[in-house]
Amino acid sequence: MKKTFLALSILYTGLFSCTPKIGSIITVSEVARVERTLSADDMEGRGIYSPGLEKAANFIASEFGASGLEYFGDNTSYMQSFAMLLATPAEVSGTLDKEALSPSNLVVNSTSETIEINSLSEIDVVKVPKDADFNQLVFPVLRGEKNALVLIDPSHAANYARLGRIAGRAKFPIAHSQVFVMTETLDPSSVSLKITNKITEQELKNVVGVIPGKSLKDEYVVFGAHYDHLGIGRPDASQDSIYNGANDDAAGTTAVMMLGKYFNKIKDNERTLIFVAFTAEESGGFGSTYFSQQLDPDKVVAMFNIEMIGTESKWGTNSAYITGFEKSSMGEILQKNLEGSKFHFEPDPYPKQNLFYRSDNRTLAALGVPAHTISTSKMDEAPNNEPNYHKASDEFETLDMENMTEVIKAIALSSQSIISGKDRPTRVEKLD
Template sequence: MKNLYFAFIALLFLSSCAVQKPEKLIKEADVARLIKTLSSDEMEGRASFTPGIDRAAKFIENEFKEIGLQPLDVHMGYRQEFSVKRIKVGQIDAKINGKSIEQQNIVTVSDLASFEFNSGSEIKVLRIASGEQFMQRYREIIGMKTKALVLVDNQHAAVFKRVKDGSTRGRVVENVNESTALAFVLGETDATSFTIKASNTIEELPLFNVAGMILGKSKPKELVVISAHYDHLGIVKAVDGDAIANGADDDASGTTAVISLAKYYKKLNNNERTLVFVAFTAEEIGGYGARYFSSMLNPDDVVAMFNIEMIGKTSKFGKNAAFITGYEKSDFGEILQKNLAGTDFKFHPDPYPTQNLFYRSDNATLAALGVPAHTISTDEIDIDKFYHTVNDEFETLDVNNIWSTIKAIALSARSIIAGTDTPKRIPKLKQ
């Protein structure tokens, strides 16, 4: 009986260690250090293809190494490298009905090094008419994967100018699509005859996620992904002398959570499922990092994904609260809330359904493949005046809110990480 008693006491002791309070292992001062470094001017806003994002990646790599995470590929280190192509518009020569079109009134979209078409060939003539939603129609036409001249009503002059300005920075694509050649022309109402000649400069550029893992003890093939994106906008148009979009909330706050949680679970050392911690690149220019990451694994192996995006300010629900995108699509949120019983923290469904946030972050690719992949956030996206501006800086954040949210994620994930809860799969999107 005495031996049984001591065995019971030992079991209680081990159990208490397994659910050790996060504040014992996650320190608010360390959270502040991480986010302050990632959002510093030295990182230059962490734009893709810049020295700033390389410095950020090196910082994250070093944190993962100090924590003791295992690289996903021991031969490649913590960087998961891949490449994309950036296409910049070159020379455009266009005539419609014998009249030369000024450069500011034409935008071309093509992945080809050059293209030429005229009214004597089988080229479609399409329109974006007055009263139509320009961007919706613009994307729809690009999605057609066709060759066409597109006449744009003058009503859309303002948004057309923004698209033209954006085109000078180049488009990023994963693979070249040879079936699309489009010329959008502003202000012309008829095209009896036309000739269009255009050229592009195509560069192949490197990108890299930063990823590490803690191998599961009894269920190593079952993966739990904890992620955030570490890129931002970089150097932008100066406002009051400041041109660095530091991206403190978006998403240095989420990346800080990933590093903090990696440190927490490595110290606990009791995960039955394999934990994969990943800082994604290129979220701001199309989610290429998450897409590449998803292509390198079997989605059926991924039990759940905790994607963390913008947790730097109090949510609309007040303190000790965050929301989960796609809450209704699985029981992921219900499991998390069950694990928070007895605490003050609460996870809510996404309060911004019109923003379509579920498919706007790095969870989207795996979610489309059926993984219960959700984003956790506290941002009031409808009124956030610092979002995508040079004012998204460390000084605007509530570090205590970040710390509280990280601790809540740590507690709420424990039954999934222990292998005792498995969230329901999300219906796959039709391809």
């Protein structure tokens, strides 16, 4: 009876005072140090393939090392490197009826060295006329896995330019080739096209650290966030051109680093814990996609994706929401573990934004893993949304370090029954 009373009295004394160590490990000053470093101007907005992104990766790796985390799998460092392929048309020759085709009027989505189209009957042909819905017709083709020739009316020039930026990025090797042509000839009778691509490799890196489990070492709990952002772009109203990404997502990455430090200090995990800073989330989720391919999803018990926790949620301080709350029992477990504290988790209040499939949790969730994003970001329509989202004004000074620290503590303590092996969240329904 005395033990029960003591436990309850400690729980209700104050926010998270039931674990004295946590306040000495996850401190406001340490959170601010890491966050300030990741979002500083000298990280150059952590744009993909930039020196700033490389610098950020090295900083994260050094912090993992200082925390005593182990390497992942057979890696010989904290870097999980992988190659993306960039295909650039070097030679283009051919015609669509009598219209000459050239690099100026076509976009290619491919990683093949050579593309040849000599008959309209040998390939899927998609037409995008003047009054058509560009996004509805074009982007399903881009996301698909079939060879295709897409003929686009010149009235869609603005969207066509956006398509060029997306399709022209480096990507994982793909077996199909898609050619998008800006043309007034939407009903051609013939086509003859040969494209020779220059293929170059571009390296990307996740940063991954591990705390091995004990009795359940072959079961994994993943804590992740993306460390990339938008880099250097157009100056905003303040004439600042560096998109620091303090909240998006240096905040989440800071949380992952602090959680790694905390859990390796207390060493109370029966399951193996994996801490990963993902690259290229802003460019298509390439880092989390590659990472997911290195794991057996049936061995991943849960994944905590941490995204934009540097500002107050719509409920104020000491609160956050969990995306896809209804898709597994993980949210209920986390809520239960925080009963009696001042902190509370809520279901995602922005279902129209489809946030569950818009961050780095989605690749594992699609495989059936209870993989959810924890966030405080206001994702309402303007003017009630985050004022600095994807703007150069997303800087350290706009964040609430005290509240962000409490969010990180809440994740640490609410996950305790999962990392200890006591609780196992139900699985998410797999995507076909």
